[in-house]
Amino acid sequence: MTRAPASRPARQRLLDAAGELFYESGIAATGVDAVLARAQVSPATLYAHFAGKDGLVAAYLEHRFRHWRQSWDEVLAERTDPVDRLLSVFDAVVRYREAEGNRRGCAFLAAATELPPDHPGQQWLAADSRLLAERLSELAEEAGVVDPTEVADGLLAFYDGALARMARQAVAPGLDTGNPVERARQVAAEWLTGRMLQASPTG
Amino acid sequence: MTRAPASRPARQRLLDAAGELFYESGIAATGVDAVLARAQVSPATLYAHFAGKDGLVAAYLEHRFRHWRQSWDEVLAERTDPVDRLLSVFDAVVRYREAEGNRRGCAFLAAATELPPDHPGQQWLAADSRLLAERLSELAEEAGVVDPTEVADGLLAFYDGALARMARQAVAPGLDTGNPVERARQVAAEWLTGRMLQASPTG
DNA sequence: CGCCTAGCATAACGATCGTTATGCTGAAAC
DNA sequence: GTTTCAGCATAACGATCGTTATGCTAGGCG
Numbered sequence: 001m002t003r004a005p006a007s008r009p010a011r012q013r014l015l016d017a018a019g020e021l022f023y024e025s026g027i028a029a030t031g032v033d034a035v036l037a038r039a040q041v042s043p044a045t046l047y048a049h050f051a052g053k054d055g056l057v058a059a060y061l062e063h064r065f066r067h068w069r070q071s072w073d074e075v076l077a078e079r080t081d082p083v084d085r086l087l088s089v090f091d092a093v094v095r096y097r098e099a100e101g102n103r104r105g106c107a108f109l110a111a112a113t114e115l116p117p118d119h120p121g122q123q124w125l126a127a128d129s130r131l132l133a134e135r136l137s138e139l140a141e142e143a144g145v146v147d148p149t150e151v152a153d154g155l156l157a158f159y160d161g162a163l164a165r166m167a168r169q170a171v172a173p174g175l176d177t178g179n180p181v182e183r184a185r186q187v188a189a190e191w192l193t194g195r196m197l198q199a200s201p202t203g
Numbered sequence: 204m205t206r207a208p209a210s211r212p213a214r215q216r217l218l219d220a221a222g223e224l225f226y227e228s229g230i231a232a233t234g235v236d237a238v239l240a241r242a243q244v245s246p247a248t249l250y251a252h253f254a255g256k257d258g259l260v261a262a263y264l265e266h267r268f269r270h271w272r273q274s275w276d277e278v279l280a281e282r283t284d285p286v287d288r289l290l291s292v293f294d295a296v297v298r299y300r301e302a303e304g305n306r307r308g309c310a311f312l313a314a315a316t317e318l319p320p321d322h323p324g325q326q327w328l329a330a331d332s333r334l335l336a337e338r339l340s341e342l343a344e345e346a347g348v349v350d351p352t353e354v355a356d357g358l359l360a361f362y363d364g365a366l367a368r369m370a371r372q373a374v375a376p377g378l379d380t381g382n383p384v385e386r387a388r389q390v391a392a393e394w395l396t397g398r399m400l401q402a403s404p405t406g
Numbered sequence: 407c408g409c410c411t412a413g414c415a416t417a418a419c420g421a422t423c424g425t426t427a428t429g430c431t432g433a434a435a436c
Numbered sequence: 437g438t439t440t441c442a443g444c445a446t447a448a449c450g451a452t453c454g455t456t457a458t459g460c461t462a463g464g465c466g
Contacts, residue, residue: 028231113313161364
């Protein structure tokens with residue numbers, strides 16, 4: 001019956017094409033025709049595998065979320081120092097952006113401004129936000145800081161800031177030099193050590 | 204000849220409608236028809252005043268940029284303490300968002316992900332980036348920090364982070380409570396004082 | 407008054423959007 | 437060898453996009 005279909009190539013080509021075009025040119029600005037042309041696939045095939053463009057967008061975001069979480073997992077597995085583990089989110093971004101060829105900013109941030117509130121892909125944006133908030137809080141707790149929530153909140157601010165600046169950087173090169181993520185990691189490290197020094201002497 | 208036209212209302216209504224719809228629903232997702240319907244204006248009138256939709260988008264971004272810069276100017280005029288002046292960018296965002304009814308994140312950040320590189324509105328995104336970078340550097344220099352560029356860079360990271368988190372917040376309420384901008388101001392203040400304490404004893 | 411020009415609405419344009427109905431092709435089942 | 441069915445391409449659909457051609461209406465000037 002439901003034998004393993006030989007349709008892997010078509011579906012995979014579709015996802016690859018969507019991944020590149022949606023990320024590079026934006027979701028709304030990328031027409032279905034462009035995806036079909038790049039994947040060399042017919043319209044009927046797309047609608048046989050996905051629930052229209054919205055379904056393809058959701059699949060694109062899901063793939064991106066899983067890949068991103070996996071990158072973070074890998075980096076986290078290599079770190080033992082509590083502070084390094086807290087800052088691993090920045091290293092994971094660098095690794096993730098090296099794995100995929102990412103020139104623009106955060107895909108989830110971009111999708112958050114493009115997608116309507118009831119879009120099926122919104123669940124993956126929420127999943128990304130939840131992953132960041134929960135994992136950073138856990139790591140802050142492991143690190144033994146006095147107020148894990150506030151520390152996680154601060155790190156999240158640095159993280160979002162770095163990703164947002166990447167989106168800006170694509171427009172105006174300006175005075176920005178180097179990688180915003182790496183600079184954010186450095187500033188975050190300063191802030192973090194300052195916060196921990198404040199707390200530990202009293203313990 | 205070019206007598207002052209009585210067309211103020213039509214053009215103004217157009218700008219108002221565009222401002223609300225572009226900001227609320229996104230630029231690409233907002234059709235010209237929706238703007239025309241809200242402004243109660245005919246298509247011909249739009250194309251008589253603006254160079255198509257792109258021209259209207261550019262005018263929308265220009266208005267937003269000027270209003271934002273004015274808000275910052277006003278806040279800056281009230282501050283005398285160098286640190287307060289450095290942190291005024293956060294207060295200006297709060298004031299700006301109170302003046303206009305802003306529920307979503309930064310309009311420039313959203314436009315940066317939506318607009319193609321050759322769009323006529325890009326100049327205002329670049330103007331915003333330039334204003335932030337230059338003014339923060341100047342204020343950092345006035346404050347007498349050892350490395351104005353790095354301080355401006357760090358504050359810009361906090362600023363972009365706060366705005367990006369507003370965009371996220373609209374999607375996933377998550378653990379976020381309160382205003383991201385106000386929290387970013389507080390964390391930025393901590394970081395800034397820590398940095399200034401590091402430097403001043405050596406002077 | 408009669409003309410003329412500016413400013414606007416009505417209506418329609420071609421292009422492109424996302425989507426689907428129809429028909430071909432090729433391998434497994436008997 | 438014939439049947440059958442899944443997978444795919446060709447072609448076209450209605451809807452909506454941004455844009456423009458046409459016509460009406462009000463006010464300045466002869």
